[in-house]
Amino acid sequence: MKEHQRLHITDTRPGDWKYVAEGGATMVFSYTGPPGIFNRMVLRLRKSTVPDLPQRSLDDVEELDDFIISFQERIVARVISEEHLPRLKTVLLDTNWLQSLSNLRNMDRPPARRHKDGLDLTKRKGILATDLVGNVDLAIEIKPKWAFLPCPAHLSSATITIKRTTCRFCMHNYFRSTKNVAPISAYCPLDLYSGEEDRITRAIHDLWDAWIKSDGSLNNLRIFVHGSLLKPSDVRLSVLSFYCTKDVIFQADSSRILADVLHVSESYASSSHLRDAFTSTVLRILLDSDILRVLSRLQRTLDPLDIEGLSKLWFRSKADLSLPSSVLAPALGFDTDDPSLTEWEDFIDIYTSVFKTWNHSLPNVANLKSYLMAYMLSATFKDCSIVLRPDKSGTTSASVTVIDMDPKSMIRLEKWEKLDKNITDFYTHAAEAKVCHDRFLAS
Incomplete structure (x- = not known):
């Protein structure tokens, strides 16, 4: 995807995203803001253990989600029909925006999760996917x-x-x-x-x-x-x-x-x-x-x-x-x-x-x-x-x-x-x- 085509999370407000669910490695938010390119999409963000958030190589962080998307498009789609696959896109993140989202939605999470981990604020990219539950x-x-x-x-x-x-x-x-x-x-x-x-x-x-x-x-x-x-x-x-x-x-x-x-x-x-x-x-x-x-x-x-x-x-x-x-x-x-x-x-x-x-x-x-x-x-x-x-x-x-x-x-x-x-x-x-x-x- 060319740079000018990339989606930036700062084009939305943290309040436009509703907490949906989470697993061991990621947290999912659903877009509820004004109509636009984020309609019917969810944002999947990676987590880190709290309070000591591990610092990761920026190159690794930059490439990880791109790899995941390419893995689905070039590998998984070879063996599973595309009708059964969600649409995935990369979105560029911002540390201050992530911190605001965390502050705003942390109390929506299960208590046991809140004490165990939180959003990885070092991430520069996240994944947008088809909103399957909204x-x-x-x-x-x-x-x-x-x-x-x-x-x-x-x-x-x-x-x-x-x-x-x-x-x-x-x-x-x-x-x-x-x-x-x-x-x-x-x-x-x-x-x-x-x-x-x-x-x-x-x-x-x-x-x-x-x-x-x-x-x-x-x-x-x-x-x-x-x-x-x-x-x-x-x-x-x-x-x-x-x-x-x-x-x-x-x-x-x-x-x-x-x-x-x-x-x-x-x-x-x-x-x-x-x-x-x-x-x-x-x-x-x-x-x-x-x-x-x-x-x-x-x-x-x-x-x-x-x-x-x-x-x-x-x-x-x-x-x-x-x-x-x-x-x-x-x-x-x-x-x-x-x-x-x-x-x-x-x-x-x-x-x-x-x-x-x-x-x-x-x-x-x-x-x-x-x-x-x-x-x-x-x-x-x-x-x-x-x-x-x-x-x-x-x-x-x-x-x-x-x-x-x-x-x-x-x-x-x-x-x-x-x-x-x-x-x-x-x-x-x-x-x-x-x-x-x-x-x-x-x-």
């Missing part, structure tokens, strides 16, 4: 997570039984719940990805129940009503309009708010009726869309080795270097630079052509870099979210958009390997292993 009555964000059980070829004798029985998400969820990091959830991604109506229904029920139980704190399900994040405990001012009379403002709890957007009669707005109406809405959209099939295929075909097989291939490559016995081989991914966009494009060429013909049961060390990149791209699709926007008129198809598809870094491979071992080792001591059914499991 301008509609209802938007539903689901983070599906891992879609498959791993193939057995590279699993150890200690992990093969448990990894072929219980999916990674369910093991991790158990691990986190016993550490009091998150409440237990019955949701299993393999149900959602199954393509079977009864199993998808069960998955949506479980997501809803976890949303209620956690008061919306788990990130696998988020519900937005009229552009704002809704939690089960919410009580808001609402407006009831009467023909030829003035509007009446009243307090409405989350059940009444949801009953309105789901078109459930107030007399039937019990928790079970709301859950059924919500499930019916989500189920219809998912059955009409191919997006879960696409994500499932991408995840499993990009991760044919599991982290265990990837680690074995890595250390085989280091053994081939004949390192002295006194020198320890570097940890998984440690001495490998993150791929450039050109390298990612070369990999996508390989993935869409010959990758599926390789013998993944006996991976070639010469293909190590491709396997590392494949695993990283699989991790992107394991961690993405989908946003569903029902069509309330029923005359057109609902929209389904995939978001949060940032590229992962090689430096995370070592952490993922350790986490995988910790989760699996811990789960072997569970009183009873949960049985997760992978419909597409290869024998």
Whole structure:
């Protein structure tokens, strides 16, 4: 984008942006100001730990968001249809403007978040994206997570039984719940990805129940009503309009708010009726869309080795270097630079052509870099979210958009390997292993 075409955040006021939601790395704001080029856009800004904000290289900061946008346009769009992708643009930031936004909107954030981190005021660029939750009555964000059980070829004798029985998400969820990091959830991604109506229904029920139980704190399900994040405990001012009379403002709890957007009669707005109406809405959209099939295929075909097989291939490559016995081989991914966009494009060429013909049961060390990149791209699709926007008129198809598809870094491979071992080792001591059914499991 040429310099004169760039968007500057100072063309808006901090007060024009409403806090929407946030994750571990970014915070999202929706534009509510005067009509213009920022209409129907959200601003995604990166966060830093407080009170000690780490100083970053200006060059790194300058290039990061440009890379993310190019990654979607040149890599992700090769394997996911553009109809399922948000529109992304770069916007130039200003430190004083960011500070004003932080001062203005910080109290809108969850208290636990406010004490943990804040906006990164050193950023020079942010990302503008299609506003998927504003301008509609209802938007539903689901983070599906891992879609498959791993193939057995590279699993150890200690992990093969448990990894072929219980999916990674369910093991991790158990691990986190016993550490009091998150409440237990019955949701299993393999149900959602199954393509079977009864199993998808069960998955949506479980997501809803976890949303209620956690008061919306788990990130696998988020519900937005009229552009704002809704939690089960919410009580808001609402407006009831009467023909030829003035509007009446009243307090409405989350059940009444949801009953309105789901078109459930107030007399039937019990928790079970709301859950059924919500499930019916989500189920219809998912059955009409191919997006879960696409994500499932991408995840499993990009991760044919599991982290265990990837680690074995890595250390085989280091053994081939004949390192002295006194020198320890570097940890998984440690001495490998993150791929450039050109390298990612070369990999996508390989993935869409010959990758599926390789013998993944006996991976070639010469293909190590491709396997590392494949695993990283699989991790992107394991961690993405989908946003569903029902069509309330029923005359057109609902929209389904995939978001949060940032590229992962090689430096995370070592952490993922350790986490995988910790989760699996811990789960072997569970009183009873949960049985997760992978419909597409290869024998």
